[in-house]
Amino acid sequence: MTTYPHLLNAPIEEAVIAFSVNLPKDFQVKDLLSIKDSIKEQYPHEKEIKTAGYKLELKNNAFIPPQLLDEGLIGYLFKSTDEKEVVQLRLDGLTFSRLKPYTNWDDILKKAKNLYDIYISKIKPNSVNRIAVRYINHIKIPKSEFSFSDYIKTPPTVPAGLPQKISNYFSRMVINLEQDIVANFIQAHEVDKKDNLPIIILDIDVFKTKDFETDSSEIWSTLERFREIKNKIFFNTITNKTQELFL
Amino acid sequence: MTDTYYQSDMDIPNSYVSKGISDDAIKISELFRKFREKIFLDNITLGEPRKEALGALENIYKECSINNWDGYGSVSINIHSYNNARKLIETLPISIPIPEATIDPDGNIAFEWYRSQSKIFTLCLEGYNKIIFAGIFGNKRIHGTEDFDRDIPDLILYNIKRVYK
Numbered sequence: 001m002t003t004y005p006h007l008l009n010a011p012i013e014e015a016v017i018a019f020s021v022n023l024p025k026d027f028q029v030k031d032l033l034s035i036k037d038s039i040k041e042q043y044p045h046e047k048e049i050k051t052a053g054y055k056l057e058l059k060n061n062a063f064i065p066p067q068l069l070d071e072g073l074i075g076y077l078f079k080s081t082d083e084k085e086v087v088q089l090r091l092d093g094l095t096f097s098r099l100k101p102y103t104n105w106d107d108i109l110k111k112a113k114n115l116y117d118i119y120i121s122k123i124k125p126n127s128v129n130r131i132a133v134r135y136i137n138h139i140k141i142p143k144s145e146f147s148f149s150d151y152i153k154t155p156p157t158v159p160a161g162l163p164q165k166i167s168n169y170f171s172r173m174v175i176n177l178e179q180d181i182v183a184n185f186i187q188a189h190e191v192d193k194k195d196n197l198p199i200i201i202l203d204i205d206v207f208k209t210k211d212f213e214t215d216s217s218e219i220w221s222t223l224e225r226f227r228e229i230k231n232k233i234f235f236n237t238i239t240n241k242t243q244e245l246f247l
Numbered sequence: 248m249t250d251t252y253y254q255s256d257m258d259i260p261n262s263y264v265s266k267g268i269s270d271d272a273i274k275i276s277e278l279f280r281k282f283r284e285k286i287f288l289d290n291i292t293l294g295e296p297r298k299e300a301l302g303a304l305e306n307i308y309k310e311c312s313i314n315n316w317d318g319y320g321s322v323s324i325n326i327h328s329y330n331n332a333r334k335l336i337e338t339l340p341i342s343i344p345i346p347e348a349t350i351d352p353d354g355n356i357a358f359e360w361y362r363s364q365s366k367i368f369t370l371c372l373e374g375y376n377k378i379i380f381a382g383i384f385g386n387k388r389i390h391g392t393e394d395f396d397r398d399i400p401d402l403i404l405y406n407i408k409r410v411y412k
Contacts, residue, residue, distance in 0.1 A: 014269035134265035205265045
C-alpha cells in the first residue's frame with residue numbers, strides 16, 4: 001500500500017461513506033424511524049428529507065426558471081450535537097457524513113460501521129447494491145492571481161493565443177478502475193465571493209455497484225480499497241505546493 | 248415540528264448518489280445542473296428533442312394533476328413517476344430517440360419505442376423508483392422490473408437499442 005503524507009489541516013470539506021440498499025417491497029418511509037432510538041443520543045437533531053425536483057416549464061418555446069417541486073418524504077436526517085456528523089436514512093440507503101474539521105479515516109469508518117450494523121439489524125434490507133466513499137476537498141488558493149499548474153497536476157488549458165484567465169471551471173471524469181470500481185472525479189474552480197480568493201474543489205466519489213450480502217466482509221475490504229483509491233487520486237492531482245498549504 | 252431538508256435526485260444523475268450535505272456538495276450539484284441545462288437544453292442539436300419531450304411531459308403534468316383527469320376515475324399524476332420521466336428524458340443517450348410520454352389511469356408515466364409490430368419496447372415508471380417493462384422482438388416477448396435509482400439500467404438501454412437494430 002502506498003503511503004501518503006499526513007496533512008495536519010486536510011482540506012476535506014466533507015467525507016461520506018454511503019450504502020445503497022434493496023429494501024423489502026412493503027417497506028414504508030416511516031419504518032426508517034425504527035432506528036431513531038438507537039442513534040438519538042449521538043445524533044439528536046432530526047430533519048425530514050424530502051426529495052425535490054426542478055420543474056422546467058416551457059413558455060413561448062423558452063424555459064422559465066426552474067421551480068422546486070416537493071415530491072414527498074423519502075427519509076430522515078440526523079445530526080450530532082455539534083452538527084459535524086450527519087446520518088441520512090433514505091429509502092435508497094444509509095449515508096454517513098463527517099463535515100470539517102476532518103478527523104481521520106479510522107474514526108469515520110468505525111462510526112459508519114456502527115450505524116450500518118444498527119441499520120441492518122433494524123431495517124433488514126434484502127441486500128446492499130452500492131457502496132461508496134466520497135471526499136470533497138476545498139482548496140483555497142492564498143492569492144487571487146495564480147496559475148492552476150502551480151496547484152494541480154491536471155490543470156485546465158486555455159488555447160494558446162488567448163488570455164489565460166479562467167474565472168470558472170468545471171470538469172467531471174468517470175474513471176473505470178479494477179473489479180468494477182468506478183471513481184467520479186470532479187474538479188471545479190470559482191472565486192470565493194467573501195474574500196475574492198480562488199477555490200479549487202476536488203470531489204472524489206469512489207463506488208462499486210454490486211449486490212452484496214448485508215453481512216459480507218467484502219463490503220469493508222472494498223471500502224478500505226476505496227480509501228486507497230481516493231488518496232491516490234487526490235495526491236496524484238495536487239502539487240507539492242498545494243500539499244504545503246495543509247501540512 | 249420537524250425541519251425539512253430538500254434533496255434533489257435530478258442534479259447529478261448517472262451514478263452520482265453519494266449524497267453529501269456540505270456547502271461544497273450542494274455547490275457541485277448546482278454547477279452540474281447548470282452545466283446540463285446549458286449543454287443539453289440551450290442547444291438545438293442536443294437539446295431540441297429533449298425540449299420537445301419535456302414540453303410534452305409538462306403538458307401531461309398540467310392536464311393530469313387532478314384526480315379523474317379523464318372523466319373515468321383516473322388517478323392524478325404520480326409525482327415520482329413524473330420526476331423519473333424527466334430524469335429518463337434528460338439522461339437518455341443522444342443516439343436514442345426520445346418518444347412522447349403517455350400517462351396511464353393509475354397516474355404513471357409510460358414511454359414506448361416502436362419500430363414495427365414485431366419490434367416494440369415499452370416501459371412504465373411506477374412508484375418511487377420502479378421501471379416495469381415489456382417488449383416484443385420478433386417471436387420473443389420479454390417483460391420485467393428494474394429499479395431506477397441512478398443510471399438508466401443497462402437492461403433497459405439494451406432493450407431500447409434492440410428496437411432499432
